[in-house]
Amino acid sequence: MTTKILMVCLGNICRSPTAEAALRHAAAEAGVDVEVDSAGTAAYHVGEPADPRMVDAASGVGMALTSVARQVADADFADFDLIVAMDRSNLEELRRRAPDEAALAKLRLLRDFTDEPGTDVPDPYYGGPEGFAEVVRIVRDGARGILASLPAGSR
Template identity: 50%
Template sequence: MRRDDATPLVLTICLGNICRSPTAEAAIREVAAARGMAVEVRSAGTGGWHVGAPPDERMTAAAAAVDLVLDGAAEQVTAEHLATADLIVAMDRQNLADLERLAASSGATTPIRLFRAFDDASLAAGDLEVPDPYYGGPDGFDHVVALCRAAATGVVAYLAGERDDPGPR
């Protein structure tokens, strides 16, 4: 742990912090709460153009349809975020590369992993990116909610010491 208390801090990171990372944040909180486990979760984006904005309305609606609540306001990831977290999960390989560059320039040593690497089915299939639903496409917002819930289960199991670190991808 990097902080004084024993509650692990997980950062979920996507591009703008209005779709994928707030959904991953909510999904991890949901799984941890169901298990009675204390976990602090925050989300941020590698880009700063949505800072202060709430989660995307379409993402919020898709999450609400399955009783997952998105809240908060977008922020941009900083070196301080990396230094204080216990685990950082990126939604795709570009976010992962951006985070690894920031970590290298700041000296942060927090593990940075692809979020879906914590989902055994995704890991087995080699399909480790959470697609960005912002501009539409075949996967959509409902699909992202399902992917985030599956990976969140694995993240919480990892934090509980019940599964191995999937390692860098």
């Protein structure tokens, strides 16, 4: 059975598309069947590709960012099995928009799947190259944690 996972940040051009690519990459290496997408809680960059600085940082570890930015849709709460926010602010926005308890139960923070639960993935948008490289490291770690958390039948 394929698990459907949505990665979410604010604008869907830095952290969440990188987390999407990291999970897709890790799942392919592990032979795990997952369907992954990403979205933003805001519509700032709808229709745009990932930030070129993030594309460069991800390509340095063999990950391709191919998604196009979109905003979280109401249907996402029903369509995905797990919705993973990059930070607490976006997690709170998702909680606010969740239509019911079942949707709320699907919401998690990415770093809850790492050894730093409750911690945000920092937004690298206004910083230098080191911030983008750090996001790549963090989301790759989170992707491995997500895969390890899936029920045995999903792996």
